[in-house]
Amino acid sequence: MSTYRNGGLFLLLSFLWGTSFMAIKVGLEFMPPVLFAAFRYDLAAIGMLAYAAAATEYWRPRSRADWTVVGIGAILIIALYNAFLFVGQQGVTSGVAAILIAMNPVLATGFSRLLLPSERLGTVESVGLCLGFLGVGLVARPTATTLLAADLVAPGFVLLAAVAVALGSVLVQRVDSDLPTEGMVAWSTALGAVVLHAISIGLPSESVADVTVTTEAILTVIYLAVFASAVGYVIYFDLLDRLGAIEINLVSYTVPVFAAFSGWLVLSESVDALSALGFAVIFGGFVLLKRETLHERLGSVSPNRE
Template identity: 75%
Template sequence: MSTIRDGGLFLLLSFLWGTSFMAIKLGVEFMPPVLFAAVRYDIAGILMLGYVAATTGEWRPRSRADWLTVLVGATLIIALYNAFLFIGQQGVTSGVGAILIGMNPILATGFSRVLLPQEQFGGIETVGLLFGFLGVGLVAFPESTSSLAADLIAPAFVLSAAGCVAFGSVAIQRIDSDIGTEGMVAWSTAVGALLLHVMSAGRPAESVADVTVTPVAIVSVVYLAVFASAVGYVIYFELLDRLGAIEINLVSYSVPVFATLSGWLVLDESLDTAAIAGFVVIFVGFLLLKQGLIRDRLSAGRETNPTDRS
């Protein structure tokens, strides 16, 4: 029963995070992108702080290291990640955006090899990293080269978003903090929302006067804040505890499926052959990067669940 439940939660998380790309595309039509992200995390921050306060013990930052962890998370994982993502989503389809964000586990592995001395980088892992970037090239490279630089701007913003969250997650591992993961994410969300408001106010292209309040805009904000963020992270933390980091990282490769389907159904978007091929190449890169951990996990599974051969 627990396997069925975990599988159901995994699919639900993939659905919530996948359809969030479509919701972003809808919302940026009615409000400036960074301000849109800020409002999303205003609501999500309040909900998540209330949740961790009610369910966990070590949720309040108490030391300088705790606050440094929150600041890194707020800046890189929430503010910069979402600012780049929401800006970039204006110029790419939901599916392409999700595929590029799927580079996060690969980029995080690369950053960890540089920032975490205990991590080792072998030949197979190097090939995996190269596969990841090859996949990005297939996804992001435009069919027409007549305006190559302009066509690559939006994918570059989305890939920068993936780089920010990957670098932030690795940087947090270097900080000796006692705050729990749920508390760190909740506080980072709240502080990140404030940073997003500052960034929005500093962008000449954004103004509150540009906000158009429509039912679609309201639904987009509520869906992203309540379901994709608050509910999504509750599911994520439960699965992380039950499945482990390797299995939960696979959500990065199921999310594009739901992003593409929802973009096709709601926004009449399509995904070209090169993007699909790039997605496959990125996933192969992930498997190569994690091949040692995957092999160890499979070996441990066989030892704990031996097959009856009698």
């Protein structure tokens, strides 16, 4: 029964996070991008803090190390990730954005090999990392004439979002903090919302006056905050405990399927063949980077195991 439960939750998480790309695209019609992201995390922070307080007694930062991981999460994993993503999604489809964000596990592995003393990047892992960037090239398809053109700016911002969250996820591992993940994410969400508001205020292109309050806009913010963020992270934590980090990383490769389908269904978007091939190449890079761990995990669930 737990296998079906885990599989069902995994698909639900993929659906929630995949359709969030479509919801972002819809909401951008009514709000400036960074301010839109800030509104999302204003509301999400309430749910996440409530969940953290209920899930663990140690949910408030108590030490300098605790506040350090919260700061890293707030700036890189919440604020910069979402600022880059929301700005970038103004110029790419939901499916393409999700494919580029799927570079996150590949980039995180690369950063961990670079920044964590115990990690090293071997020959096969280096090939995997190169495959990941080749996949990005197939999605963005830069040429000599379009290298600085506007049509590459949007995917560039989305890729920066993947870089920000990957770097943040590695840096938090370098800090010796006892704060549980639930507390770290909750406080990072709250402080990240503050940083997003500060970024929005500092951008001359953004203003509260540019917000168009409609039922569709309100529902979009609620969906992203409550379902994609709060409910999504509750499911994520549950699966992380049950499946481990490698299996839950695979959600990055199911999310684009739901992103592309919802974008096609709601917004009449499409993903071309080269973008789909790029996604497959990125996933191939991930498999090479994680081949040893994947082999161990697949062996541990072999039906022949006593």
